[in-house]
Amino acid sequence: MELVGRVVRARSPFRFYGPDPQHMVDTLEREWCETFGHKHALGVSSGTAALSIAMSALDIGPGDEVMVPGYLWVSCVSAVVRSGAIPRLVDIDETFCIDPTDLERKIGPHTRAVLCVHMSGAPGRIEEIAAICKAHDLRLVEDCAQAAGASTGGTSVGRFGDIAIFSFQLNKNMTSGDGGLMVCEDDALFRRIVALHDLGYARTPAGRLDTSDEACQLWGVGARMSELAGAMALAQMRKLPAITGAMRSSKWRIREALGDVQKLRFRVVPDPSGDTGPFLLMILPDAELADRFVAAVRAEGISGPEGSLACLTMREWGLHWYSNIPSLVHKRSNARDGFPWTHPSNAFAADYSYAFGALPTCDDLHHRGAILAIASTLTEKDERDIVTAIRKVADALLR
Numbered sequence: 001m002e003l004v005g006r007v008v009r010a011r012s013p014f015r016f017y018g019p020d021p022q023h024m025v026d027t028l029e030r031e032w033c034e035t036f037g038h039k040h041a042l043g044v045s046s047g048t049a050a051l052s053i054a055m056s057a058l059d060i061g062p063g064d065e066v067m068v069p070g071y072l073w074v075s076c077v078s079a080v081v082r083s084g085a086i087p088r089l090v091d092i093d094e095t096f097c098i099d100p101t102d103l104e105r106k107i108g109p110h111t112r113a114v115l116c117v118h119m120s121g122a123p124g125r126i127e128e129i130a131a132i133c134k135a136h137d138l139r140l141v142e143d144c145a146q147a148a149g150a151s152t153g154g155t156s157v158g159r160f161g162d163i164a165i166f167s168f169q170l171n172k173n174m175t176s177g178d179g180g181l182m183v184c185e186d187d188a189l190f191r192r193i194v195a196l197h198d199l200g201y202a203r204t205p206a207g208r209l210d211t212s213d214e215a216c217q218l219w220g221v222g223a224r225m226s227e228l229a230g231a232m233a234l235a236q237m238r239k240l241p242a243i244t245g246a247m248r249s250s251k252w253r254i255r256e257a258l259g260d261v262q263k264l265r266f267r268v269v270p271d272p273s274g275d276t277g278p279f280l281l282m283i284l285p286d287a288e289l290a291d292r293f294v295a296a297v298r299a300e301g302i303s304g305p306e307g308s309l310a311c312l313t314m315r316e317w318g319l320h321w322y323s324n325i326p327s328l329v330h331k332r333s334n335a336r337d338g339f340p341w342t343h344p345s346n347a348f349a350a351d352y353s354y355a356f357g358a359l360p361t362c363d364d365l366h367h368r369g370a371i372l373a374i375a376s377t378l379t380e381k382d383e384r385d386i387v388t389a390i391r392k393v394a395d396a397l398l399r
């Protein structure tokens, strides 16, 4: 409230113009770099915009294929399609992130980049994926929208790839009422990112447009972060370790308390110390039991406040699954000519299918998976209630 109030009182909600700028977005970027060890950070208006900017910054377009996991968010695919490239589905493993073996098997002559999505709060096998990208000279974009504050082997997410993006939307580890952030190590690439998120041009230190640099005469998307969002994100970022610490502790206490429950398995997390903990992912023996398990857990009162998403089957998790995204399954276009699916340079992908059945492990986990949201405010009693409810339901259904 204090930081947002300062922006309002100064009557300067815009990043680049205003009578008395408070430099909230600048401060957010600087503190983000200091906290997580990045060279460059840029506040943007959303994670969706950030993904599109990343594709353009890496010069991805028709003739290129970008590897995406089947458990993701619709924005990951839309960024690739809007760039004119083709998304290539890669299976996941029990980390619920990219399966490095399937990734390596599918790399072909058109593959330019890998979009690795750190789903549901925790990285998967990111070190192996980064090594594969390096060996095959592919660009790596990390989507850390759901994993702000996460790490692997002590290295923060976003430091394994060429570009990484974060989202501060609802249901994220921190929020600014829409907003996002991009990080990158390379100076020239970062200049392109800055130009693309704005009007296609660089800016002078005083915030005026600089059209003189030929490398930055591009087409921008107008995705600047406002000072109001910047102030909120800054306040939230300072609380992020407390938020993720609370979720991680609660989640792992619950998970350990359920460790001996027969036939209930959990997602594999390669480095639990780098998990941020917002979701407990469970794997049931089959789809029917997943339905009955979730219904019974909800009936035990583990449902969260009205309108929240406390406990769901993975099939109910909407546009997080490739086969639930109609515009992908049906290869929809924003243009009358069917671009990019019909572009001659993309003819190599004519027989790619995005319908259910394309990714065996992903489809299996989609069918028999369940997801429980873990709030950062759970009390010990809340944790005990969750464990008691799940044990009771498992006793009845999973013997």
Ligand SMILES: Cc1ncc(COP(=O)(O)O)c(C=O)c1O
Pocket: 045, 046, 047, 048, 049, 072, 073, 075, 076, 117, 143, 145, 146, 166, 167, 168, 169, 178, 179, 180
């Ligand atoms: C994995 C992932 N990527 C990208 C996004 C897009 O972020 P935003 O909602 O800020 O556009 C989201 C969330 O909404 C997400 O979960």
